[in-house]
Amino acid sequence: MAQTWLSELLRGTGKLFFHPVFYYLVFLAGILGVSRVKRERRNFHIRVEDAYFELRQLFPLGIAAGLIISVVAITAGIVIPFAAVILAALFTFLWSLTTKVRLLAPAYTLGAAFFALIIAAQQGWSLPFMSDLFTSLNEKIYPSIPVLLALLIIGEGSLILKNGHKGTSPKLMKSKRGLTVGVHEVKRLWMLPVFLLLPGGAIQPPFEWWPVFSFGEQSYSLFLVPFAVGFHQQIQGLLPKEAVQLVGRRVIVLGAITFIISIAGYWWPITSIAAVALAVLGREVITLHQRLYEENLPFYFSKRNNGLMILGIIPESPASKMALQVGEMVTKVNGLSVNNEKSFYEALQRNRAHCKLEVLDVNGQIRFVQRALFEGDHHELGILFVHDEKKQDSAVG
Structure with a gap:
């Protein structure tokens, strides 16, 4: 049994390097770094952090958060359909085309994948080379996606809280009165690699109680999936650390509420839809509230008479x-x-x-x-x- 788990663990880890999102996030982080340096040079004729700063933030903390989420997900036996993994990757690519890095947050990528999965299963959609991807779905595995989404949102909030305020980028802009003022901007990408249990494979349940939420499957496989976490915030009325950590705490609370509601989806499926809808709308409300709140504050970084x-x-x-x-x-x-x-x-x-x-x-x-x-x-x-x-x-x- 232990040898089987170890073998699946190594295979699942290796699959990370075949996942296109892994390389795409590296590419996007590089683009963010280069564009930030160009803007800073336009504003100040010098860059603050080097162009590799965003790339250096992509992995370390995300790997630690992903490991914690993996332990929780595997211990609870949260099984995710392979179709959800494919759709989450697809929406990661699609939302990145908008150039709005915040849309790469789990609420928007995995949230969109959840609703697309339901529609695809009902309409019998098929993808090239994967004609049975949606037709073979079991409706009992849908509730697991909101639970995973809630865990990812908590992970997102933790990343924002711990890392989002580091290396915020100074920026010059015009106020409504036409004066030059300073703001701070965060455009950050993190990668959350999470081990997921997929239906079918070599892993047999090691305990009678595992998985906690049974789906009738008798075997599983492990897959290390890279999830994107995108974050964008412009700070004008507060200190950067204070403003960013405030958002981080709110995202963690949203994830916790989503988690509680999503658990009920195993008994009342409609609450799974409510949980994902709450995650998407709640993430939008947090962003909008922060923006409106800051716009009503005076600019913190403005010219002063006493220094x-x-x-x-x-x-x-x-x-x-x-x-x-x-x-x-x-x-x-x-x-x-x-x-x-x-x-x-x-x-x-x-x-x-x-x-x-x-x-x-x-x-x-x-x-x-x-x-x-x-x-x-x-x-x-x-x-x-x-x-x-x-x-x-x-x-x-």
């Missing part, structure tokens, strides 16, 4: 090594008060070998940071500000 607001920090720059943070305000440089870039750099030139900054932190507390400057250090300390009015046209264009 210079830090919009971005270049990694490994002197500013980064001085532990300066996005959202803090520089009020004095080498003892001189500053309220624009010109006065900032003039005060910085006062002592080319050393700089001392008076900073107002995000809690309104004054602190002092200082550092010796060495040859080869970034000539502007690595701090990004909202540009002066005379720079607006070239910065925002």
Whole structure:
């Protein structure tokens, strides 16, 4: 028995590298990185993170979250029809064509696959080379999809909460009053590889109680499926970490509610449809609520009279090594008060070998940071500000 499970585990893992979504997500993450760097260079003439940043975020945390979901799904014996895997991949490709990365969230890809699966089974649809993909479906396996969707949404919320605020990208834009202001943007892709049980195969139930929700199948196979998790948020009225984590917590709550409702689908099938509909609508409401809420707040990153607001920090720059943070305000440089870039750099030139900054932190507390400057250090300390009015046209264009 153990040897059979190990064999299926290795085979299922190998199937990941035959799944087109695996390579497609790598490609999309690369595209996101390149487009972000181009925009940052247009705004600031320098990039913040390198073009591989999004690619580096694609796997590590997603693999850990996927492993946890896999353990829960396999322990409960959640069996997913192969048709759902195919349709989820198909909708991942389709929604990516809209260029809206947020539509690659599980609520939209697996949610659409669920409804398409029901219609396809009723209408007797067929795909090339897979003519019996939908005709062989058993309606009893439908409730498992909402349960998996709920787990994926909880995983999505955890990724947003833990990783979404890292490396947010500063951006310049025009306010409704025509002034240049700063915002932060997150466009992120994660991959959630999850081991799924598919009907048919070599695995036999190891315990009498497994699977918890029986579908009449006596054998199963394992398949490591890469699910996409897309996330896009623009932050203008809050600190980036605060705004992103707020969305992450709400997504986790949505996943938990969806999970509770989806369990009832094993006894009342109509609740499976309600659970998926709730997931899709709830994810839209979270996005819309965040957008409307931020639009009613004043811009956090705007020009101030009592100092210079830090919009971005270049990694490994002197500013980064001085532990300066996005959202803090520089009020004095080498003892001189500053309220624009010109006065900032003039005060910085006062002592080319050393700089001392008076900073107002995000809690309104004054602190002092200082550092010796060495040859080869970034000539502007690595701090990004909202540009002066005379720079607006070239910065925002």
